[in-house]
Amino acid sequence: MTSRIPIVAGNWKMYKIRSEAADLVNGILPAVSKNNYCEVVVCPPFTALQTVANIVKGTKLGLGAQNCHFEDSGAFTGEVSPLMLKDIGCKYVIIGHSERRTKFGETDESINKKLKALYKHQLLPILCCGETLEERESKRLYEVVERQIRGGLADIPSEKMPTTVIAYEPVWAIGTGRTATPEQAQDMHAFIRKILADMFDKSTADNIRIQYGGSVNAGNVKQLMAQPDIDGALVGGASLEPEKFIPLIQFKD
């Protein structure tokens, strides 16, 4: 038996100016303080990280960023480095979100470099993977997710894996209101764990947390979290209001 502590993370995407970010975090903090069975993380846009860092300091609420560059510094206009994120108080960084892959040309190779850069600074990656609707319908879903996992985690030593979080986010379920069924999600999570066992070993794989993401809401969270290989959620839309986010961290109540 393993004891993976579930992790629920809010990916705010490109929403919330600083005052709104402060209101949102202050709105969820009391519920986070009372929660003993899952880790909770918020990932604001870069411009609100400092504001949120000041509020969450010393609390149980973790801070994450949504992306980073793989170098510590350099002539990379518009980019933010892992060193800068560490300096501001981030613990987690989302890497390889499907929006970054499809809209900003990220590849498994660049994602792999980013992961390695995060480990260097003891930042914890949330590595995203997931197939498009077309890939699912043409039955290429396993092949695509396997490529993303093997590519993203290429040459990563197994000792880094317990602090790595994987997020399975089927692209067709993101922001669409169309969630994977608990069975579809469990099936893919079990498949991902099998790949991880093959890449590393079974006990390493059994300790890695795999979040589900894609239209998670108060109505579907309990059933999703009840699946044996689902260890939390990566939440977009429903992380933007305390009333919608709080039920997602109380999925056992």
Ligand code: 13P
């Ligand atoms: P939604 O929860 O809005 O579907 O977004 C999911 C997501 O992309 C989280 O990273």
